[in-house]
Amino acid sequence: MAESVRQLSALMRKEFLLEWRQRYALNGMLLYMVGAVFVCYLSFNARRGQLTPIVWNTLFWIILLFTAINAIAKSFVQERAGRQLYYYTLASPQQIILSKILYNTALMLVLAFLGFSVYAFVLGNQANDVPLYLLTLVLGAVGFASSLTLVSGIASKAENPATLMAVLSFPVILPLLLMLLKVSKNALDGLDRSVSWSEIGTILAIDAIVLTLSWLLFPFLWRS
Amino acid sequence: MKKNWWKALAVIILTYVILQGLLGVVPRQPILNESIRNVYFHVPLWFSMIALLLTSAVYSIRYLRSGRLDDDLVAVEFANTAILFGLLGCLTGSIWANFTWGEPWPNDPKLNSVAIGMLMYLAYLVLRGSFDDEQRRGRISAVYNIFAFAVFIPLIFIVPRLTDSLHPGNGGNPAFGKYDMDNRMRMVFYPAVIGFILLGVWVTELRVRFRRLKAALDD
Numbered sequence: 001m002a003e004s005v006r007q008l009s010a011l012m013r014k015e016f017l018l019e020w021r022q023r024y025a026l027n028g029m030l031l032y033m034v035g036a037v038f039v040c041y042l043s044f045n046a047r048r049g050q051l052t053p054i055v056w057n058t059l060f061w062i063i064l065l066f067t068a069i070n071a072i073a074k075s076f077v078q079e080r081a082g083r084q085l086y087y088y089t090l091a092s093p094q095q096i097i098l099s100k101i102l103y104n105t106a107l108m109l110v111l112a113f114l115g116f117s118v119y120a121f122v123l124g125n126q127a128n129d130v131p132l133y134l135l136t137l138v139l140g141a142v143g144f145a146s147s148l149t150l151v152s153g154i155a156s157k158a159e160n161p162a163t164l165m166a167v168l169s170f171p172v173i174l175p176l177l178l179m180l181l182k183v184s185k186n187a188l189d190g191l192d193r194s195v196s197w198s199e200i201g202t203i204l205a206i207d208a209i210v211l212t213l214s215w216l217l218f219p220f221l222w223r224s
Numbered sequence: 225m226k227k228n229w230w231k232a233l234a235v236i237i238l239t240y241v242i243l244q245g246l247l248g249v250v251p252r253q254p255i256l257n258e259s260i261r262n263v264y265f266h267v268p269l270w271f272s273m274i275a276l277l278l279t280s281a282v283y284s285i286r287y288l289r290s291g292r293l294d295d296d297l298v299a300v301e302f303a304n305t306a307i308l309f310g311l312l313g314c315l316t317g318s319i320w321a322n323f324t325w326g327e328p329w330p331n332d333p334k335l336n337s338v339a340i341g342m343l344m345y346l347a348y349l350v351l352r353g354s355f356d357d358e359q360r361r362g363r364i365s366a367v368y369n370i371f372a373f374a375v376f377i378p379l380i381f382i383v384p385r386l387t388d389s390l391h392p393g394n395g396g397n398p399a400f401g402k403y404d405m406d407n408r409m410r411m412v413f414y415p416a417v418i419g420f421i422l423l424g425v426w427v428t429e430l431r432v433r434f435r436r437l438k439a440a441l442d443d
Contacts, residue, residue, distance in 0.1 A: 150371060157364050158354040168351060168368065171344035175337075175379040206378055213374050217367045220288045 007091050011099035019107075022078070029071045029107075033115045036063045041122045053188050056126050060119050061181055064140065065173065067111055072104050072148040073165045076156035088222060097218035101149045101211070108141035128190025136184040139200065143176045143207045150214040153221050179203045230422055237419030241265075244412045251406050255324055262320045263409070264416045269313040272420040274380075276306035276428070277345075281373040284366035294436070296362035299369060300352065301431045305424050307345050310338065334384040334391045341379060344372045 019026050040059055044051060051059070076084075087096060116137060120127075127133040148169055155165040179199050186196045245264040253260055280302035287295035317335070318328040329335060351368055355361035384391065 147375075150367075154351070154364055154368050154371075157360070158351065160354070164351060164354060167347045171340045171347060172372065172375050174340045175375060175383055178383060202378070202382060206375075209374055209378070210371075213371050217288075217370060220363055221367050223363070 004092075004095060008095050008099055008102075011087075011091060011095060012102060015099060015103035018078070019103075025074065025078070029067065029111060030114060032070060033063070033067045033111055034118050036067065037115060037119050037122060051123065051126075053126050054185070056123065057184055057188050058181065060116070061140075061177060061184065063119070064112060064115055065144070065177060067115065068108055068144040068148060069166060069169055071107055071111060072145065073152050073155070073162065075100050075104060075149060076153050077161060084222075093219040093222045094215055096222070097149065097153070097214050100153075101146050101214065104145035104149050105142050108145045109138065112137040112141050127184075127188050129187040129193070132187035132193060132196065133184055135200075136180055136187060139183075139203050139207070140176075140180045143180070143203060143210070144173065146207055146214060147172055147176065147210045150210070150218065150221075153218065157221070176203065176206050179206070231426055234419055234422035234426055237415045238423060241412055241416040241419055245416075248408075248412060250409060259320055259323050260409075262316060264412055266313060266316040266320055267413070268416040268420040269309050269316060271417045272424045273306045273309040273313060275421050276302050276309065276424045277373055277376065280306060281370055284369040287362055287366045288370075291359070291362075293358055293362060296366060297435050297439075298428075298432055299366065300349075301428045301435065303345055303348060303369065304431065305428045307342065307349075308427070309420075309424055310342055310345075314338065314342075332384075332391065334380070337379045337383055341376045344376060348372060 040063065044055075044059075113134075116134075151169045151172060152161075152165060155161045155168055158164045179202050183196045183199045183203070186199075241264050245261050248261075250258070250260050252258075280299045283295050283299035283302060286292075287299060314335075321330055322328045325332075348365060348368055352361055352365045355364065
Protein backbone atom coordinates (compact mmCIF):
# COMPACT_ATOMS: atom_id res chain seq x y z
CA MET A 1 0.00 0.00 0.00
CA ALA A 2 2.71 2.46 1.07
CA GLU A 3 4.73 1.37 -1.93
CA SER A 4 1.91 2.07 -4.37
CA VAL A 5 1.21 5.46 -2.79
CA ARG A 6 4.90 6.29 -3.23
CA GLN A 7 4.79 5.23 -6.87
CA LEU A 8 1.63 7.23 -7.42
CA SER A 9 3.17 10.35 -5.94
CA ALA A 10 6.28 9.86 -8.08
CA LEU A 11 4.10 9.61 -11.18
CA MET A 12 2.18 12.72 -10.15
CA ARG A 13 5.43 14.56 -9.61
CA LYS A 14 6.53 13.52 -13.09
CA GLU A 15 3.32 14.91 -14.59
CA PHE A 16 3.73 18.25 -12.87
CA LEU A 17 7.42 18.46 -13.81
CA LEU A 18 6.62 17.64 -17.41
CA GLU A 19 4.01 20.37 -17.50
CA TRP A 20 6.33 22.84 -15.84
CA ARG A 21 9.11 22.15 -18.34
CA GLN A 22 6.72 22.64 -21.24
CA ARG A 23 5.27 25.84 -19.89
CA TYR A 24 4.17 27.00 -23.31
CA ALA A 25 1.49 24.28 -23.31
CA LEU A 26 0.18 25.33 -19.92
CA ASN A 27 0.29 29.00 -20.82
CA GLY A 28 -1.39 28.18 -24.10
CA MET A 29 -4.30 26.54 -22.28
CA LEU A 30 -4.68 29.43 -19.85
CA LEU A 31 -4.63 31.84 -22.77
CA TYR A 32 -7.15 29.67 -24.65
CA MET A 33 -9.55 29.91 -21.73
CA VAL A 34 -9.15 33.65 -21.28
CA GLY A 35 -9.29 34.22 -25.02
CA ALA A 36 -12.50 32.19 -25.37
CA VAL A 37 -14.13 34.16 -22.56
CA PHE A 38 -13.10 37.41 -24.15
CA VAL A 39 -14.32 36.38 -27.61
CA CYS A 40 -17.70 35.55 -26.11
CA TYR A 41 -17.77 38.85 -24.26
CA LEU A 42 -17.05 40.82 -27.42
CA SER A 43 -19.32 38.72 -29.64
CA PHE A 44 -22.31 39.24 -27.41
CA ASN A 45 -21.17 42.84 -27.07
CA ALA A 46 -22.87 42.75 -23.72
CA ARG A 47 -22.67 45.37 -21.12
CA ARG A 48 -22.28 43.90 -17.68
CA GLY A 49 -25.23 41.87 -16.55
CA GLN A 50 -27.09 42.05 -19.84
CA LEU A 51 -27.04 38.34 -20.62
CA THR A 52 -29.95 36.36 -19.28
CA PRO A 53 -28.90 33.93 -16.50
CA ILE A 54 -29.48 30.86 -18.70
CA VAL A 55 -27.27 32.19 -21.50
CA TRP A 56 -24.64 33.31 -18.98
CA ASN A 57 -24.51 29.88 -17.38
CA THR A 58 -24.62 27.81 -20.57
CA LEU A 59 -21.97 29.92 -22.27
CA PHE A 60 -19.59 29.45 -19.36
CA TRP A 61 -20.00 25.69 -19.30
CA ILE A 62 -19.54 25.41 -23.05
CA ILE A 63 -16.30 27.39 -22.84
CA LEU A 64 -15.19 25.13 -20.00
CA LEU A 65 -16.12 22.00 -21.97
CA PHE A 66 -14.06 23.01 -25.01
CA THR A 67 -11.12 24.02 -22.84
CA ALA A 68 -11.33 20.68 -21.04
CA ILE A 69 -11.34 18.69 -24.27
CA ASN A 70 -8.36 20.64 -25.59
CA ALA A 71 -6.44 20.42 -22.35
CA ILE A 72 -7.02 16.72 -21.70
CA ALA A 73 -6.60 15.62 -25.32
CA LYS A 74 -2.86 16.00 -25.00
CA SER A 75 -2.44 13.87 -21.89
CA PHE A 76 -1.30 10.82 -23.86
CA VAL A 77 0.26 12.40 -26.93
CA GLN A 78 2.85 14.67 -25.38
CA GLU A 79 5.14 11.77 -24.54
CA ARG A 80 6.69 9.43 -27.06
CA ALA A 81 5.46 5.85 -27.25
CA GLY A 82 8.87 4.51 -26.23
CA ARG A 83 8.92 6.49 -23.05
CA GLN A 84 5.37 5.43 -22.20
CA LEU A 85 6.44 1.83 -22.59
CA TYR A 86 9.21 2.54 -20.10
CA TYR A 87 6.69 3.86 -17.56
CA TYR A 88 4.60 0.75 -17.96
CA THR A 89 7.56 -1.39 -16.98
CA LEU A 90 7.97 0.70 -13.83
CA ALA A 91 4.38 1.06 -12.59
CA SER A 92 1.05 -0.71 -13.00
CA PRO A 93 -1.32 0.69 -15.64
CA GLN A 94 -3.89 1.45 -12.93
CA GLN A 95 -1.44 3.76 -11.22
CA ILE A 96 -0.66 5.47 -14.50
CA ILE A 97 -4.30 6.18 -15.34
CA LEU A 98 -4.98 7.27 -11.76
CA SER A 99 -2.04 9.67 -11.77
CA LYS A 100 -3.19 11.08 -15.12
CA ILE A 101 -6.73 11.56 -13.82
CA LEU A 102 -5.51 13.23 -10.63
CA TYR A 103 -3.20 15.48 -12.58
CA ASN A 104 -5.95 16.39 -15.07
CA THR A 105 -8.31 17.12 -12.17
CA ALA A 106 -5.79 19.56 -10.72
CA LEU A 107 -5.34 21.12 -14.16
CA MET A 108 -9.10 21.41 -14.69
CA LEU A 109 -9.53 22.97 -11.24
CA VAL A 110 -6.99 25.65 -12.10
CA LEU A 111 -8.60 26.27 -15.48
CA ALA A 112 -12.15 26.31 -14.08
CA PHE A 113 -11.40 28.73 -11.26
CA LEU A 114 -9.35 31.00 -13.50
CA GLY A 115 -12.05 30.86 -16.15
CA PHE A 116 -14.79 31.64 -13.66
CA SER A 117 -12.96 34.62 -12.22
CA VAL A 118 -12.22 36.08 -15.65
CA TYR A 119 -15.75 35.36 -16.80
CA ALA A 120 -17.29 36.96 -13.73
CA PHE A 121 -14.89 39.88 -14.12
CA VAL A 122 -15.76 40.80 -17.71
CA LEU A 123 -19.37 39.61 -17.94
CA GLY A 124 -20.43 40.31 -14.38
CA ASN A 125 -21.10 37.72 -11.71
CA GLN A 126 -24.69 36.55 -11.85
CA ALA A 127 -24.44 33.70 -9.36
CA ASN A 128 -26.45 34.27 -6.23
CA ASP A 129 -25.03 31.28 -4.36
CA VAL A 130 -21.31 31.52 -5.14
CA PRO A 131 -20.13 28.67 -2.83
CA LEU A 132 -22.53 26.23 -4.50
CA TYR A 133 -21.44 27.47 -7.93
CA LEU A 134 -17.82 26.84 -6.97
CA LEU A 135 -18.80 23.38 -5.74
CA THR A 136 -20.28 22.61 -9.16
CA LEU A 137 -16.99 23.78 -10.69
CA VAL A 138 -15.12 21.27 -8.51
CA LEU A 139 -17.58 18.47 -9.41
CA GLY A 140 -17.28 19.42 -13.06
CA ALA A 141 -13.49 19.40 -12.95
CA VAL A 142 -13.44 15.92 -11.39
CA GLY A 143 -16.04 14.60 -13.82
CA PHE A 144 -14.46 16.09 -16.95
CA ALA A 145 -11.01 14.87 -15.95
CA SER A 146 -12.10 11.32 -15.15
CA SER A 147 -14.23 10.76 -18.24
CA LEU A 148 -12.04 12.60 -20.74
CA THR A 149 -8.76 11.00 -19.65
CA LEU A 150 -9.86 7.52 -20.72
CA VAL A 151 -11.34 8.90 -23.95
CA SER A 152 -8.08 10.69 -24.73
CA GLY A 153 -6.27 7.42 -24.11
CA ILE A 154 -8.57 5.74 -26.64
CA ALA A 155 -8.27 8.57 -29.17
CA SER A 156 -4.49 8.76 -28.91
CA LYS A 157 -4.23 5.22 -30.32
CA ALA A 158 -6.04 6.16 -33.53
CA GLU A 159 -4.90 7.87 -36.69
CA ASN A 160 -6.22 11.39 -36.17
CA PRO A 161 -6.64 11.87 -32.43
CA ALA A 162 -7.98 15.44 -32.55
CA THR A 163 -11.19 14.72 -34.47
CA LEU A 164 -11.76 11.42 -32.75
CA MET A 165 -11.33 13.03 -29.34
CA ALA A 166 -14.17 15.46 -30.06
CA VAL A 167 -16.43 12.83 -31.62
CA LEU A 168 -15.94 10.34 -28.81
CA SER A 169 -16.08 12.73 -25.91
CA PHE A 170 -19.12 14.91 -26.71
CA PRO A 171 -21.75 12.19 -26.25
CA VAL A 172 -19.94 10.65 -23.28
CA ILE A 173 -19.67 13.94 -21.43
CA LEU A 174 -23.26 15.09 -22.07
CA PRO A 175 -25.11 13.42 -19.17
CA LEU A 176 -22.59 14.95 -16.82
CA LEU A 177 -22.82 18.35 -18.52
CA LEU A 178 -26.62 18.40 -18.34
CA MET A 179 -26.57 17.63 -14.62
CA LEU A 180 -23.89 20.25 -14.01
CA LEU A 181 -25.90 22.84 -15.93
CA LYS A 182 -28.91 22.05 -13.80
CA VAL A 183 -27.09 22.37 -10.46
CA SER A 184 -25.24 25.51 -11.52
CA LYS A 185 -28.53 27.03 -12.66
CA ASN A 186 -29.90 26.35 -9.18
CA ALA A 187 -26.83 28.05 -7.72
CA LEU A 188 -27.34 30.95 -10.11
CA ASP A 189 -30.90 31.47 -8.98
CA GLY A 190 -29.88 31.11 -5.36
CA LEU A 191 -32.38 28.33 -4.75
CA ASP A 192 -32.34 26.51 -1.44
CA ARG A 193 -29.48 24.03 -1.42
CA SER A 194 -31.69 21.09 -0.54
CA VAL A 195 -33.10 21.35 -4.09
CA SER A 196 -29.74 20.42 -5.59
CA TRP A 197 -28.75 17.44 -3.45
CA SER A 198 -30.26 14.78 -5.68
CA GLU A 199 -28.50 16.18 -8.75
CA ILE A 200 -25.21 16.40 -6.87
CA GLY A 201 -25.72 12.78 -5.87
CA THR A 202 -26.26 11.84 -9.51
CA ILE A 203 -23.11 13.70 -10.58
CA LEU A 204 -21.09 11.90 -7.91
CA ALA A 205 -22.56 8.58 -9.04
CA ILE A 206 -21.64 9.26 -12.68
CA ASP A 207 -18.13 10.27 -11.56
CA ALA A 208 -17.84 7.02 -9.59
CA ILE A 209 -18.97 4.93 -12.58
CA VAL A 210 -16.53 6.63 -14.91
CA LEU A 211 -13.62 6.38 -12.47
CA THR A 212 -14.22 2.69 -11.84
CA LEU A 213 -14.44 2.01 -15.57
CA SER A 214 -11.20 3.89 -16.24
CA TRP A 215 -9.53 1.85 -13.53
CA LEU A 216 -10.83 -1.43 -14.94
CA LEU A 217 -10.46 -0.74 -18.65
CA PHE A 218 -7.17 1.09 -18.94
CA PRO A 219 -4.99 -2.03 -18.47
CA PHE A 220 -6.53 -3.39 -21.69
CA LEU A 221 -5.95 -0.15 -23.52
CA TRP A 222 -2.28 0.55 -22.92
CA ARG A 223 -1.04 -2.73 -24.38
CA SER A 224 -2.10 -1.87 -27.91
CA MET B 225 -35.08 -27.63 -36.95
CA LYS B 226 -34.31 -28.25 -33.30
CA LYS B 227 -31.88 -25.37 -33.26
CA ASN B 228 -34.16 -22.99 -35.10
CA TRP B 229 -37.32 -23.24 -33.00
CA TRP B 230 -36.83 -19.71 -31.71
CA LYS B 231 -36.98 -18.29 -35.23
CA ALA B 232 -40.36 -19.91 -35.73
CA LEU B 233 -41.36 -18.54 -32.34
CA ALA B 234 -40.30 -15.02 -33.43
CA VAL B 235 -42.38 -15.28 -36.61
CA ILE B 236 -45.43 -16.56 -34.76
CA ILE B 237 -45.20 -13.94 -32.02
CA LEU B 238 -44.65 -11.05 -34.42
CA THR B 239 -47.52 -12.16 -36.66
CA TYR B 240 -49.74 -12.29 -33.59
CA VAL B 241 -48.49 -8.87 -32.46
CA ILE B 242 -49.04 -7.25 -35.84
CA LEU B 243 -52.52 -8.73 -36.18
CA GLN B 244 -53.45 -7.72 -32.65
CA GLY B 245 -51.82 -4.34 -33.12
CA LEU B 246 -53.86 -3.54 -36.20
CA LEU B 247 -57.13 -5.34 -35.44
CA GLY B 248 -57.25 -6.09 -31.72
CA VAL B 249 -59.47 -4.34 -29.21
CA VAL B 250 -57.77 -1.55 -27.29
CA PRO B 251 -59.07 0.69 -24.50
CA ARG B 252 -60.04 4.15 -25.69
CA GLN B 253 -58.06 6.80 -23.86
CA PRO B 254 -58.32 10.57 -24.18
CA ILE B 255 -55.66 12.12 -26.46
CA LEU B 256 -54.11 8.69 -27.16
CA ASN B 257 -57.19 7.27 -28.89
CA GLU B 258 -56.24 4.53 -31.35
CA SER B 259 -52.58 5.55 -31.29
CA ILE B 260 -52.19 3.47 -28.12
CA ARG B 261 -51.62 0.56 -30.50
CA ASN B 262 -48.16 1.94 -31.03
CA VAL B 263 -47.27 0.67 -27.57
CA TYR B 264 -46.93 -2.79 -29.14
CA PHE B 265 -44.25 -1.56 -31.55
CA HIS B 266 -42.53 1.54 -30.17
CA VAL B 267 -41.86 0.35 -26.62
CA PRO B 268 -40.68 -3.20 -27.46
CA LEU B 269 -38.27 -1.75 -30.04
CA TRP B 270 -36.57 0.24 -27.29
CA PHE B 271 -36.58 -2.69 -24.87
CA SER B 272 -34.94 -4.89 -27.43
CA MET B 273 -32.44 -2.18 -28.35
CA ILE B 274 -31.29 -2.07 -24.74
CA ALA B 275 -31.12 -5.86 -24.60
CA LEU B 276 -29.02 -5.89 -27.78
CA LEU B 277 -26.67 -3.21 -26.46
CA LEU B 278 -26.27 -5.15 -23.22
CA THR B 279 -25.37 -8.26 -25.22
CA SER B 280 -22.91 -6.21 -27.26
CA ALA B 281 -21.24 -4.94 -24.08
CA VAL B 282 -21.10 -8.49 -22.69
CA TYR B 283 -19.38 -9.70 -25.86
CA SER B 284 -16.92 -6.81 -25.61
CA ILE B 285 -16.07 -7.91 -22.07
CA ARG B 286 -15.65 -11.46 -23.33
CA TYR B 287 -13.35 -10.21 -26.06
CA LEU B 288 -11.18 -8.37 -23.56
CA ARG B 289 -10.95 -11.51 -21.45
CA SER B 290 -10.30 -14.00 -24.23
CA GLY B 291 -8.91 -12.02 -27.16
CA ARG B 292 -10.89 -14.08 -29.69
CA LEU B 293 -11.69 -11.93 -32.72
CA ASP B 294 -15.01 -13.71 -33.12
CA ASP B 295 -16.34 -12.11 -29.93
CA ASP B 296 -15.45 -8.68 -31.24
CA LEU B 297 -17.31 -9.42 -34.47
CA VAL B 298 -20.42 -10.48 -32.55
CA ALA B 299 -20.19 -7.35 -30.36
CA VAL B 300 -20.11 -4.98 -33.32
CA GLU B 301 -22.98 -6.74 -35.09
CA PHE B 302 -25.15 -6.54 -31.96
CA ALA B 303 -24.35 -2.82 -31.77
CA ASN B 304 -25.27 -2.43 -35.47
CA THR B 305 -28.65 -4.11 -34.98
CA ALA B 306 -29.23 -2.03 -31.86
CA ILE B 307 -28.62 1.16 -33.84
CA LEU B 308 -31.11 -0.03 -36.47
CA PHE B 309 -33.70 -0.76 -33.77
CA GLY B 310 -32.99 2.61 -32.20
CA LEU B 311 -33.65 4.39 -35.49
CA LEU B 312 -36.89 2.43 -35.93
CA GLY B 313 -37.82 3.32 -32.36
CA CYS B 314 -37.24 7.00 -33.12
CA LEU B 315 -39.35 6.69 -36.27
CA THR B 316 -42.33 5.02 -34.57
CA GLY B 317 -41.97 7.48 -31.70
CA SER B 318 -42.03 10.44 -34.09
CA ILE B 319 -45.24 9.25 -35.69
CA TRP B 320 -46.77 8.75 -32.28
CA ALA B 321 -45.57 12.11 -30.92
CA ASN B 322 -46.92 13.87 -34.00
CA PHE B 323 -50.45 12.76 -33.11
CA THR B 324 -50.36 12.97 -29.32
CA TRP B 325 -47.87 15.73 -28.44
CA GLY B 326 -48.38 17.83 -31.55
CA GLU B 327 -44.93 17.67 -33.11
CA PRO B 328 -42.68 14.89 -34.39
CA TRP B 329 -39.67 15.84 -32.24
CA PRO B 330 -40.77 17.62 -29.05
CA ASN B 331 -38.01 18.94 -26.82
CA ASP B 332 -38.17 16.03 -24.42
CA PRO B 333 -35.21 14.84 -22.31
CA LYS B 334 -35.79 11.21 -23.19
CA LEU B 335 -35.67 11.91 -26.91
CA ASN B 336 -32.57 14.00 -26.55
CA SER B 337 -30.91 11.35 -24.39
CA VAL B 338 -31.60 8.75 -27.01
CA ALA B 339 -30.23 11.00 -29.74
CA ILE B 340 -27.04 11.38 -27.71
CA GLY B 341 -26.93 7.62 -27.20
CA MET B 342 -27.19 7.09 -30.95
CA LEU B 343 -24.32 9.57 -31.45
CA MET B 344 -22.30 7.59 -28.94
CA TYR B 345 -22.72 4.34 -30.85
CA LEU B 346 -22.15 5.99 -34.22
CA ALA B 347 -18.90 7.31 -32.73
CA TYR B 348 -18.13 3.69 -31.82
CA LEU B 349 -18.44 2.75 -35.49
CA VAL B 350 -16.27 5.73 -36.52
CA LEU B 351 -13.67 4.66 -33.97
CA ARG B 352 -13.63 1.15 -35.41
CA GLY B 353 -13.10 2.55 -38.86
CA SER B 354 -9.91 4.32 -37.88
CA PHE B 355 -7.83 1.21 -37.17
CA ASP B 356 -6.32 -1.22 -39.62
CA ASP B 357 -4.91 -3.79 -37.26
CA GLU B 358 -7.66 -6.19 -36.15
CA GLN B 359 -6.48 -6.96 -32.63
CA ARG B 360 -5.84 -3.32 -31.90
CA ARG B 361 -9.21 -2.29 -33.30
CA GLY B 362 -10.94 -5.00 -31.31
CA ARG B 363 -9.30 -4.11 -28.03
CA ILE B 364 -9.73 -0.33 -28.24
CA SER B 365 -13.28 -0.39 -29.56
CA ALA B 366 -14.24 -2.97 -26.91
CA VAL B 367 -12.98 -0.58 -24.24
CA TYR B 368 -15.04 2.22 -25.75
CA ASN B 369 -18.11 0.02 -26.13
CA ILE B 370 -18.14 -0.92 -22.45
CA PHE B 371 -17.52 2.69 -21.47
CA ALA B 372 -20.32 3.93 -23.75
CA PHE B 373 -22.81 1.39 -22.40
CA ALA B 374 -22.05 2.37 -18.82
CA VAL B 375 -22.68 6.04 -19.66
CA PHE B 376 -25.73 5.24 -21.78
CA ILE B 377 -27.65 3.57 -18.95
CA PRO B 378 -27.72 6.59 -16.59
CA LEU B 379 -28.35 8.79 -19.61
CA ILE B 380 -31.48 6.98 -20.66
CA PHE B 381 -32.85 5.82 -17.29
CA ILE B 382 -31.80 8.41 -14.71
CA VAL B 383 -31.51 11.80 -16.39
CA PRO B 384 -35.05 11.82 -17.89
CA ARG B 385 -36.52 10.83 -14.54
CA LEU B 386 -34.91 13.81 -12.82
CA THR B 387 -36.23 16.32 -15.32
CA ASP B 388 -39.67 16.96 -16.70
CA SER B 389 -40.46 14.54 -19.45
CA LEU B 390 -43.52 13.90 -21.55
CA HIS B 391 -42.88 10.17 -21.45
CA PRO B 392 -44.90 8.06 -19.04
CA GLY B 393 -42.92 6.95 -16.01
CA ASN B 394 -40.60 9.97 -16.12
CA GLY B 395 -40.57 13.31 -14.35
CA GLY B 396 -43.26 12.19 -11.92
CA ASN B 397 -45.62 10.97 -14.65
CA PRO B 398 -47.20 7.63 -13.87
CA ALA B 399 -45.87 4.73 -15.89
CA PHE B 400 -47.95 3.47 -18.75
CA GLY B 401 -48.94 0.21 -17.17
CA LYS B 402 -50.53 1.84 -14.15
CA TYR B 403 -53.63 3.30 -15.73
CA ASP B 404 -53.69 2.92 -19.46
CA MET B 405 -52.90 -0.69 -20.19
CA ASP B 406 -55.48 -3.27 -19.35
CA ASN B 407 -54.81 -6.97 -19.07
CA ARG B 408 -55.75 -7.63 -22.66
CA MET B 409 -53.06 -5.24 -23.85
CA ARG B 410 -50.51 -6.88 -21.61
CA MET B 411 -51.23 -10.18 -23.32
CA VAL B 412 -49.90 -8.58 -26.51
CA PHE B 413 -47.28 -6.27 -25.06
CA TYR B 414 -45.13 -8.82 -23.21
CA PRO B 415 -44.97 -11.27 -26.14
CA ALA B 416 -44.14 -8.28 -28.38
CA VAL B 417 -41.06 -7.52 -26.26
CA ILE B 418 -39.88 -11.13 -26.55
CA GLY B 419 -40.69 -11.23 -30.27
CA PHE B 420 -38.72 -8.11 -31.10
CA ILE B 421 -35.73 -9.27 -29.05
CA LEU B 422 -35.77 -12.58 -30.93
CA LEU B 423 -36.01 -10.70 -34.23
CA GLY B 424 -32.98 -8.60 -33.25
CA VAL B 425 -30.98 -11.70 -32.35
CA TRP B 426 -32.00 -13.27 -35.66
CA VAL B 427 -30.89 -10.26 -37.72
CA THR B 428 -27.62 -10.19 -35.79
CA GLU B 429 -27.07 -13.90 -36.27
CA LEU B 430 -27.46 -13.57 -40.04
CA ARG B 431 -24.99 -10.68 -40.14
CA VAL B 432 -22.51 -12.54 -37.94
CA ARG B 433 -22.70 -15.64 -40.15
CA PHE B 434 -22.18 -13.48 -43.22
CA ARG B 435 -19.12 -11.83 -41.65
CA ARG B 436 -17.70 -15.18 -40.52
CA LEU B 437 -18.04 -16.59 -44.03
CA LYS B 438 -16.38 -13.50 -45.47
CA ALA B 439 -13.53 -13.77 -42.98
CA ALA B 440 -13.12 -17.47 -43.84
CA LEU B 441 -13.03 -16.67 -47.57
CA ASP B 442 -10.43 -13.96 -47.05
CA ASP B 443 -8.09 -16.31 -45.20
